[in-house]
Amino acid sequence: MIRAQLLTPDPGGLTTHLTTHTRTRDGLIQIAGLAEVTYHGRATSTAEIGASLVILKRGGSLQIHAPTSIKPMNWHPRTDERSARVEHGHCLRHASRQSPEELVRVTFLHPHLALDVHEASFTLSDSEKQMQDALVRHPELIEPGLTVLDRELLIDSGGIDLYARDAQGRSVVVEPKRGRATQDGVSQLGRDVATVQKSGVGAVWSILAAPFIMAPALQERRARGLAFRKTGAWPDAPAPTVLPTLFD
């Protein structure tokens, strides 16, 4: 969900970050910190240097929020041309368009934090296989100390997506869901656990790994005594920025 997070980024790093976003026009970037903003176009405005929240969205829109008023203090609905560069030791962002002719310039004097947010539904639209890949590479996203033993394991009741062993040495059946975990997923996991237990490997633990769970599925899960762990995994994630936390 949050793909990158830069703390007090240097001008060069922030410029690169913004340029990448300009190229891909993907996701949402937010920069909090000290900034100076000027606007020329239908009106003219200048903002004194101050704390602000700069938001760059997918379509190329830009908005700068101050601590008061629900409206942004400066904005740009869409851009024909955007650029970021280092000037006088600061990252400088240009955004302009014609019809009407407008220009917004943001100087990041002291960027405190830059975030790269991605829509859940977007990342979740990646295939379940890719999520599986990511979880095999980073099983700690599901639970610390987890070791993946097998994947796509065929059993009588169907197929187990991920078969693992946890820190306590218990066998664990993992059912990853790229989207919302539903009652259906809970039922499937229950069937799989029952089948594995019948095979006589001893105590079997189970984990439903999904970004979120629907209320009915949560109740069903409780009734069956199955675990759910809030898990998000994306193929591009270089390191787990979102640490797994127990859902409830």
Added chain:
Amino acid sequence: MIRAQLLTPDPGGLTTHLTTHTRTRDGLIQIAGLAEVTYHGRATSTAEIGASLVILKRGGSLQIHAPTSIKPMNWHPRTDERSARVEHGHCLRHASRQSPEELVRVTFLHPHLALDVHEASFTLSDSEKQMQDALVRHPELIEPGLTVLDRELLIDSGGIDLYARDAQGRSVVVEPKRGRATQDGVSQLGRDVATVQKSGVGAVWSILAAPFIMAPALQERRARGLAFRKTGAWPDAPAPTVLPTLFD
């Protein structure tokens, strides 16, 4: 500048953070993460789950931004009542107001980061009021020989922005438009002229003063026998950069 920063805050910590902000009504809080939002009020209720940026500002306003569109996907301009509490293991935010009766509820399913930002200042120029100021100081921008008699003159049909006398001694109603003159502006000018004429001051002339006029407005203007003069006025301009020219 940035006063607090909570990484993957737990429901209790986030609730405390929000409650403090509610009490002080100070600064700006931003929360990035997976959230569910419902709204009831002027529009039909909606429910969304996804990556979002929640911004709480000083006056009590709330807005939730999705990765697309410059506008927030949900918002609340000001609040009469706000609260935060833990429910079902999540931080839940209520914001409501009466007149109109509205309610926004945000469930922070997975808050990734909470920020507390402070202070920024801002000035805007080129408003219609400032254009009026400039025209009062330089009525020749509208028409040579024009004398401004009054501004913001209240009459039955509303308010006349500028009331003047031209070189021939005629009463003139001036409607300045900062941007393009539209049919709406022509109608308003027509109403004002009619009202003034009824008051019995004699012949009344009228001028729509704007940098541009739209074709439909131009036709409407012709049909009503009103004058349009291409006029631009900016407070900072030391000399009239756009000389007044008769449009047609």
Added chain:
DNA sequence: GTTTGCGTATCGTTC
């Protein structure tokens, strides 16, 4: 592309 009309418009100012 431009123009028209709507919106959970927002935001002042005026009454």
Added chain:
DNA sequence: GAACGATGCGCAAAC
């Protein structure tokens, strides 16, 4: 409080 007008309105449909 309600009412009215301006807005860097934004936004989508119609032309």
